[in-house]
Amino acid sequence: MMVTGNAARMPLTPDSLFRPVRTMTATIAAEMGEVAQGSLHFHALFGIGIILFVLTFLINLAAARSIFQKRRRGGLR
Amino acid sequence: MNARFVVQRVGFALLSLIALVVVLPILVIVAIIVVRGVGAISWEFLTTMPHDGMKAGGILPAIVGTIVLTFGTAVAAIPVGVGSAIYLSEYARDTLFTRAIRLAIVNLAGIPSVVYGLFGLGLFVLFLQFGTSILAGSLTLAIMTLPVIISTSEEALRAVPTEYRTVIASLGGTRWQGIRYVVLPQALPGIITGIILGLLRAAGETAPILFTVSAFFLPRLPHSLFDRTMALPYHLYVISTQVPGMPQEIQYGTALVLLMVVLSMNLVATLIRGHFRRRRPW
Numbered sequence A: 001m002m003v004t005g006n007a008a009r010m011p012l013t014p015d016s017l018f019r020p021v022r023t024m025t026a027t028i029a030a031e032m033g034e035v036a037q038g039s040l041h042f043h044a045l046f047g048i049g050i051i052l053f054v055l056t057f058l059i060n061l062a063a064a065r066s067i068f069q070k071r072r073r074g075g076l077r
Numbered sequence B: 001m002n003a004r005f006v007v008q009r010v011g012f013a014l015l016s017l018i019a020l021v022v023v024l025p026i027l028v029i030v031a032i033i034v035v036r037g038v039g040a041i042s043w044e045f046l047t048t049m050p051h052d053g054m055k056a057g058g059i060l061p062a063i064v065g066t067i068v069l070t071f072g073t074a075v076a077a078i079p080v081g082v083g084s085a086i087y088l089s090e091y092a093r094d095t096l097f098t099r100a101i102r103l104a105i106v107n108l109a110g111i112p113s114v115v116y117g118l119f120g121l122g123l124f125v126l127f128l129q130f131g132t133s134i135l136a137g138s139l140t141l142a143i144m145t146l147p148v149i150i151s152t153s154e155e156a157l158r159a160v161p162t163e164y165r166t167v168i169a170s171l172g173g174t175r176w177q178g179i180r181y182v183v184l185p186q187a188l189p190g191i192i193t194g195i196i197l198g199l200l201r202a203a204g205e206t207a208p209i210l211f212t213v214s215a216f217f218l219p220r221l222p223h224s225l226f227d228r229t230m231a232l233p234y235h236l237y238v239i240s241t242q243v244p245g246m247p248q249e250i251q252y253g254t255a256l257v258l259l260m261v262v263l264s265m266n267l268v269a270t271l272i273r274g275h276f277r278r279r280r281p282w
Helices: A014-018 A024-034 A040-072 B003-037 B043-047 B060-091 B096-110 B113-127 B134-159 B162-170 B175-204 B232-241 B248-279
Strands: none
Touching: A024 A040, A024 B113, A040 B096, A040 B113, B003 B248, B043 B060, B043 B248, B060 B096, B060 B134, B060 B175, B060 B232, B060 B248, B096 B134, B113 B134, B134 B175, B162 B175, B175 B232, B175 B248, B232 B248
């Protein structure tokens, strides 16, 4: 959040590597402090949270599945 | 010399170089923060309130806030964490139910810390109406710490050889007696290490306390569980992004204090582990 510059723009071109961007986590952290509770903006930030949660959940699920399968075949331990 | 040994030499050299690259950033970070921040450290800096819009004075409320929050996290997370570790390693069979629990723990560990902050804001601050408070923050941090405590404690409990449990059973002891008087004491150093590592993560996090506890500028010590407080990581974030014209020395001084708190906790964990590992009978 401190080093990416936190600017809302789409990093679509190669030179974006050297330009500021904004991540989902930084958006929540930066905007939640100054948003009216119960407003559309407030709920939108929670929406970003849900997307983040689902993404990490799916990745973890995939990782856990491969571990469980290995265990069943006697691969791990 | 045989060509394949040359290949092996080169490969090992490359691998050790990569290992060095991993260590280098840590050394550089510590060096930079110590060099730039050591000038700010004084008795006054550690024991007085900030003033002049945080540009002068000390960081006492942030230090106290971090200590209080870490303590609150410990009180909330340790019983639940160690309890579930005991259940998972000693009692639970491999059923769909325990798999679901394990999956939940793995997931809990992977969630971004801002999402914990949002969750704490939604549940503790707004729904349960704790308000922005030490209580809400400690509970949020405790939930974030749980997966670390559970997985390390479970690992420590599993490391105790099965024979210990068998012997207790052969002496007519119940399963609980075995756990209480033999397995748990044996696993304790591992469990303590896990707890310290978990709390360490909690002590250094900014995002979960952002909406649940943190006061931007509160030059007094917290009065009750429902009070807001400053905390070191959030204070550091505030003074390095939100306050124009902040003296760099105070920023790096604060970073140094935070680093020292976390590193000394880490050192204690390492010492405990080393101390008990040498005395372990197996």
